[in-house]
Amino acid sequence: MPRDYNHKEIEKKWQDEWERAKLYETPDSVAGKENLYALVEFPYPSGDLHVGHWDAFAVPDIYVRMKRMQGYNVLFPFGYDAFGLPAENAAIKRNINPADWIAESITKMRAQMKTTGNAFDWSREINTSSPEYYKWTQWIFLKLYEKGIAYRGKGLVNWCPNDQTVLANEQVIDGKCERCDAVVEQKELEQWFFKITDYADRLIDDLDGLDWPEPIKLAQKNWIGRSQGAEIDFEIVDSSEKVTVFTTRPDTLFGATYLVLAPEHPFVKSLPKNNLLSAQIGLMLQKNEIERTAEGKEKTGVLLEGIHALNPATKQEIPVYVADYVLGHYGTGAVMGVPAHDERDHQFAMKYGLPVMQVITPPAPAVGNGEPACYTGVGYLTNSQNFSGEFSEDAKKKITESVGGKLTSKYKVRDWLISRQRYWGAPIPIVYDPEGKAHPIPEEHLPWVLPSDADIKPKGTSPLGSSKELIERTEKIFGKGWRPETDTMDGFVDNSWYFFRYLDPHNTHEFSSLEKQKLWMPIKRYSGGAEHTTVHVLYSRFLTKVLFDMGLSTVAEPYEVRLNRGIILAEDGRKMSKRWGNTVNPDEHVKNVGADAVRTYLAFIGPYNVVGSFPWSTNGLIGVRRFLERVAGLSEKLDDGADSAELEILLQQTIKKVGEDIESMKFNTCVSALMILSNAMGDSATVSKSSYKTLLTLLAPFAPHLAEELWHNLGHTTSIHVEAWPTFDPSKLELEVITLAVQLNGKLRGTIQVNRTATQDEALSLAQADPTLGPKLPAAWSKIIYISGRILNIIS
RNA sequence: GGGCGAGUGGUGAAAUUGGCAGACACGCCAGCCUUAGGAGCUGGUCCUCGAAAGAGGGUGGAGGUUCAAGUCCUCUCUCGCCCACCA
Numbered sequence: 001m002p003r004d005y006n007h008k009e010i011e012k013k014w015q016d017e018w019e020r021a022k023l024y025e026t027p028d029s030v031a032g033k034e035n036l037y038a039l040v041e042f043p044y045p046s047g048d049l050h051v052g053h054w055d056a057f058a059v060p061d062i063y064v065r066m067k068r069m070q071g072y073n074v075l076f077p078f079g080y081d082a083f084g085l086p087a088e089n090a091a092i093k094r095n096i097n098p099a100d101w102i103a104e105s106i107t108k109m110r111a112q113m114k115t116t117g118n119a120f121d122w123s124r125e126i127n128t129s130s131p132e133y134y135k136w137t138q139w140i141f142l143k144l145y146e147k148g149i150a151y152r153g154k155g156l157v158n159w160c161p162n163d164q165t166v167l168a169n170e171q172v173i174d175g176k177c178e179r180c181d182a183v184v185e186q187k188e189l190e191q192w193f194f195k196i197t198d199y200a201d202r203l204i205d206d207l208d209g210l211d212w213p214e215p216i217k218l219a220q221k222n223w224i225g226r227s228q229g230a231e232i233d234f235e236i237v238d239s240s241e242k243v244t245v246f247t248t249r250p251d252t253l254f255g256a257t258y259l260v261l262a263p264e265h266p267f268v269k270s271l272p273k274n275n276l277l278s279a280q281i282g283l284m285l286q287k288n289e290i291e292r293t294a295e296g297k298e299k300t301g302v303l304l305e306g307i308h309a310l311n312p313a314t315k316q317e318i319p320v321y322v323a324d325y326v327l328g329h330y331g332t333g334a335v336m337g338v339p340a341h342d343e344r345d346h347q348f349a350m351k352y353g354l355p356v357m358q359v360i361t362p363p364a365p366a367v368g369n370g371e372p373a374c375y376t377g378v379g380y381l382t383n384s385q386n387f388s389g390e391f392s393e394d395a396k397k398k399i400t401e402s403v404g405g406k407l408t409s410k411y412k413v414r415d416w417l418i419s420r421q422r423y424w425g426a427p428i429p430i431v432y433d434p435e436g437k438a439h440p441i442p443e444e445h446l447p448w449v450l451p452s453d454a455d456i457k458p459k460g461t462s463p464l465g466s467s468k469e470l471i472e473r474t475e476k477i478f479g480k481g482w483r484p485e486t487d488t489m490d491g492f493v494d495n496s497w498y499f500f501r502y503l504d505p506h507n508t509h510e511f512s513s514l515e516k517q518k519l520w521m522p523i524k525r526y527s528g529g530a531e532h533t534t535v536h537v538l539y540s541r542f543l544t545k546v547l548f549d550m551g552l553s554t555v556a557e558p559y560e561v562r563l564n565r566g567i568i569l570a571e572d573g574r575k576m577s578k579r580w581g582n583t584v585n586p587d588e589h590v591k592n593v594g595a596d597a598v599r600t601y602l603a604f605i606g607p608y609n610v611v612g613s614f615p616w617s618t619n620g621l622i623g624v625r626r627f628l629e630r631v632a633g634l635s636e637k638l639d640d641g642a643d644s645a646e647l648e649i650l651l652q653q654t655i656k657k658v659g660e661d662i663e664s665m666k667f668n669t670c671v672s673a674l675m676i677l678s679n680a681m682g683d684s685a686t687v688s689k690s691s692y693k694t695l696l697t698l699l700a701p702f703a704p705h706l707a708e709e710l711w712h713n714l715g716h717t718t719s720i721h722v723e724a725w726p727t728f729d730p731s732k733l734e735l736e737v738i739t740l741a742v743q744l745n746g747k748l749r750g751t752i753q754v755n756r757t758a759t760q761d762e763a764l765s766l767a768q769a770d771p772t773l774g775p776k777l778p779a780a781w782s783k784i785i786y787i788s789g790r791i792l793n794i795i796s
Numbered sequence: 797g798g799g800c801g802a803g804u805g806g807u808g809a810a811a812u813u814g815g816c817a818g819a820c821a822c823g824c825c826a827g828c829c830u831u832a833g834g835a836g837c838u839g840g841u842c843c844u845c846g847a848a849a850g851a852g853g854g855u856g857g858a859g860g861u862u863c864a865a866g867u868c869c870u871c872u873c874u875c876g877c878c879c880a881c882c883a
Binding site: 004215218219222223225227229245246247248249260299324325326327329330331334335336337338342343344345347410411412530531533534592593604605606607610611612613614615617618619620621622623624625626627668669671672673674675676679739740741742743745746747748750751772783784785787790791793794795 | 797798799800801802807808809810812815816819820821822823833834835849850862863864876877878879881882883
């Protein structure tokens, strides 16, 4: 076949043929084959496939294809995370129904995705916005409701005034809406929550058993934010009231010289109304979290006149403040102020002239100009009555117990708020009786269909409230005066369980049967964007645990390995953006150089399992196309004879290298190894047919169409993609004679050709006999380091 | 401010995990060839000195460990991502 192959013709031809032969449809099990589930985060159907989608799916496809050739029954599914704000906003803009817009986008995206040549099993395609899918999202909600994990609660929520909806904490970035950048307001509403805090410990502890990259585990742990500390009661003087504080430093209790409460604290609310006071506190409460944190961390507080708390350790009366640097939602909303050993408390104490009592002495006195503002490290207790002299870590438990406190943990993570006052989501399957009491919708009424007659334009209340059909449906089923829940679920609920559905996508009576789960779970590799390391991965782990506890999942952890990939930047090194006009259109490049070249180029661009950013280079793409052309051109110099020993060894090395590096997702070095092999074949006068076949099978995962075409040109009538992955002969990985580096005192002085099994003496005499190297070597030496096959180092 | 990660040619990056730094590719330079194409072929391309052989230097910076350091240790600078008053 000529070098300049016609990619348009052959790619279309083989895609059609694979589809006709159902080559990639994955049965639930195949005799003699092990199942393997490879997953990539499914995309939101934006209607336009960009390079990021290619990078996300076509590159892991290399791994999938190798695993198939290695004899695994590999499930590699595809679907659409279709609910959510973007579709709704797009539909409002175009004045059409989101469902229509999504349907159109999916059709377009599916066609584009098929041009990648990926080994997807299209028969398992899912769409989270289809009633067949969200029926089960609702069903899962009901299961959580039964267990008390889904609950209705009042709470301050983040409100986006532009999108007119509540946002999860995770969707608030720097106090602004992650989608539209509007400044988020705080609002108190009745909402539905999932009790993820009940699972916080397990979500941390179970990470220890997982073989994930450490940074990803750590990100999960930090996100959950477990702090071990103590809850300690402070009595309010001349009152029966007490305030419980949470502290990670109970060892500094003797240094607590004041008490601070969050403005939201119940004790503050219970105080008799004092106009001045409530005005000041009201001012704090009015501020949203951004304002509270934005003011240069300047701490402002209000003294509660006439109110004192009792430090349970010193028995001294201490003043009580209300300050907005204390967060209402974290810990107990109350903090003991230890100015000597906490920087925030120190700042506050300086401003309000509160006493600083040092109770910890650093193990080694601070060097340099003294008067440290405050010392936050560990040390030895002082000024702490009979605890003085103890090491701070040891004193934590003792002091806590001595004042009747208890050791406990607190978490940064808050319960998952799942209510959205938007249209395009799964309706929450709840109805309210005339008294306003919530009732779950019985399973037989699922899917509780999203009505099509709602006014979807944002106006501050849930769009579903405007649907006559929904209200009529509710009254018809439940009775007069009953009304539907009008909020929909956060899209993260839909995509927290989708991987179960791929296993059993057409099941009409179960969300995912245990039999199918047993065959496939857990997921061998889950690849996705770094931005989902915390939220999505955490939520899906949480939901899996909940289902596991109910006997509905076969595993407590869904992902054997989670991997993050990098991002592809524009050619100018900036992020791709329509605003910059620097987006890379993959369709155009596929048209010019073919899907095989685009796939292989993306594999070559950099290490895949590293979170980096890689600028696109059209020249680099063309370079990869040239490589593929050279492989095609090699078919014209085939011969039935044997290859040179060098070429044979190189082939064995390449088999080893490519296999190992695909396994560890280092696709870039695989491509490089294939280039080296094909360059060597190009330099050779002839190439044996058998070596060439091996090259093609190694290339098949990267360039599936070209490899298939060249394979058939050799006379094969079955697909190269069902061939066995080549194996190497470990005894043929090295030449008999190798190049050995010779150093003198650790400096390279030259190289010699030695037998690879040469002894130190043999290597040394060869070095001495070498015409250029020999004269440089000393006559005597004190030591020789010889590592067979690596180095000969002579120390004079 | 905290956490995590990364600093290697003009560019994307390799480096058997402590053993010849810069593989492979892009770009660039010189030459050849032509059916002028995003062509193909040959050679060159870390820096300094040198005609060359060769010598010296070199992986953000400064120290250290080692026969040997891009890789390990200490300090430091810069950049990226995430979180940010979490007691």
